Amino acid sequence: MAMKTLTAQQKQALTTMRERIGGISEEKKQHAKQLKAARKAIIQMLAEKPATAPDIAAALNMPSDEALWHLTGMRKYGQIIEAGEEGDYLLYALVVSDQAAATSH
Amino acid sequence: MTPTTEQSNAYRPDALVVGGGIAGMQSALDLADQGLKVMLVERGPSIGGHMIALAKVFPTLDCASCITAPKMSASSHHDNIKILVNTEVQGIQTLNGVHHVKLLKKATYVNFDKCIGCRLCEYACDAEYPDPLEEGLGAKRAIGVAFTNAIPQKAVLDPELCATCGTCARVCPTDAIEFDQQAETVIVQTDAVVVASGFALNSLNVKPQYNAARSKNIISALTMERLLAPHGPYGRVLRPSDGKIPSSVAFVQCAGSRDASIGVSYCSRVCCMYAIKQAMLLSGALPIADITIYYMDIRAFGKGYEQFYQNAKAMGVNFVRGKVARIDPVDDGDLSLHVETTEDPENFLQEHRHDLVVLAQGMLPDWDMSGTTPVQRSSDGFVATPMLTSPTLTTAQGIFVAGVAAGPKDIVDTIAEAGAAAMQVSQYLYQKRSANVSESQTAVLVG
Secondary structure (H helix, E strand, C coil): CCCCCCCHHHHHHHHHHHHHCCCCCHHHHHHHHHHHHHHHHHHHHHHHCCECHHHHHHHHCCCHHHHHHHHHHHHHCCCEEEEEEECCEEEEEECCCHHHHHHCC | CCCEEEEECCCCCCEEEECCCHHHHHHHHHHHHCCCCEEEECCCCCCCCCHHHCCEECCCCEEHHHHHHHHHHHHHHCCCEEEECCEEEEEEEEECCEEEEEEEECCCCECCCCCCCCCHHHHHCCCEEECHHHCCCCEEECEEECCCCCCCCCEEECCCCCCCCCHHHHHCCCCCECCCCCEEEEEEEECEEEECCCEEECCCCCCHHHCHHHCCCEEEHHHHHHHHCCCCCCCCCCCCCCCECCCEEEEECCCCCCEHHHCECCCCCCHHHHHHHHHHHHHHHCCCCEEEEEECCCCCCCCCHHHHHHHHHHCCCEEEEEEEEEEEECHHHCEEEEEEECCCHHHCEEEEEECEEEECCCEEECCCCECCECCCECCCCCECCCCCCCCCECCCCCEEECHHHHCCCCHHHHHHHHHHHHHHHHHHHHHHHHHHHHHHHHHHHHC
């Protein structure tokens, strides 16, 4: 994805917006940090073999609903796909393609 | 606090429609087809309302988006309809028969004239949060197009979620991102208003004995619609707590209406039918699952509805007449339902275990306009319609109502009523303008 440099006017507007919304809250920073760490860990786990939401939850020590939410977001943005079923649960696998590279963060 | 600028709008529509759901779109289209200029005002980032999020409709099992999307498209392409999204109606003041509607156009931080809906900003954004349009089950990013078939296909930035990293502006091919955009307050003058502000559901926690706060597997009917929709968060029906494919699903009827103890004593009129519809769709999606509907009585009053109910029974959906008194989360995310049934006098207190429970919440009005508009509400909170024979007339002259804003009703009745509201508006405008012409002619003659 081609990245441009922000103009001075855009940088100023961004600063104004940041001030207007009262800066970046501690909660937002924590959320961003946890999201990044969780996604990285899930990608590493799925790179080895497909897994279910409870597998991921157990391995990463997070609630199952949270693991499922991460998988849902990653599926929406093209990073993972369904890869069959294991018992009553779906298996998810990593997408390795140009599309995933383009849409991953 | 976000600053706003205030100005008067030069565009003067013949009618302004509040709400871009199915009722609002139908009224707007019917008025626009008669040559009247319409402004369609929607609070959210897309028109389509609740209906665009549904899986299918009863009793025909037609795809809901196949009905809604063409109306969304027709509304957006109609020469006589101007659509404002991300805009709230803050009040209506009537002076000399002209309605002055105060609108708050929220900042989207995206120039809609430049945005081409490519979603590159959304793909590049790192800030991801639960998506309210997916009932929290799916994910959305701080900037993006609301949903795949949203109209308009324009990105909107949510400042509450934005990390202000500027990545969206760096990848936008048309330089559409405007971080310094401000909200605007606009006064629009119009001769007629149609209130089609729709409904909200009461909280899942309105009855604490159902313990919805303690389990992710007690969900709303709208969440089940998203699970059943092919474009839903999981792409199939899974249990929100852990992604399990459910094997036993329960529907608890009258879980938020017909109950004076929670202040909603009226019937929400659609819950029986959508529960039956969802049960039938689940039978297809989960062929080996047990599906049970716990009900007080089945209200299948429309054309073809009773047959629909009988078809569900024939398909194996289990109907249990009684009232669910309590729901307890048990092990493995399952739920234990304590039910008092009327079917077996020897064993009327029963306990059943399910792994997913859908509560039929009550329908509530979605816009509290009291104090800000001349429209009066009835005791249940919906728009008062004093004339039984004209259900789209409100207590204020020149302000009409359509759809669930006037009280719970199904999609068929909503669309019919929206058409009726449009006809009432055109008749009102004709009479008003004929009277004005007649007065001016008299003035000319009298000299």
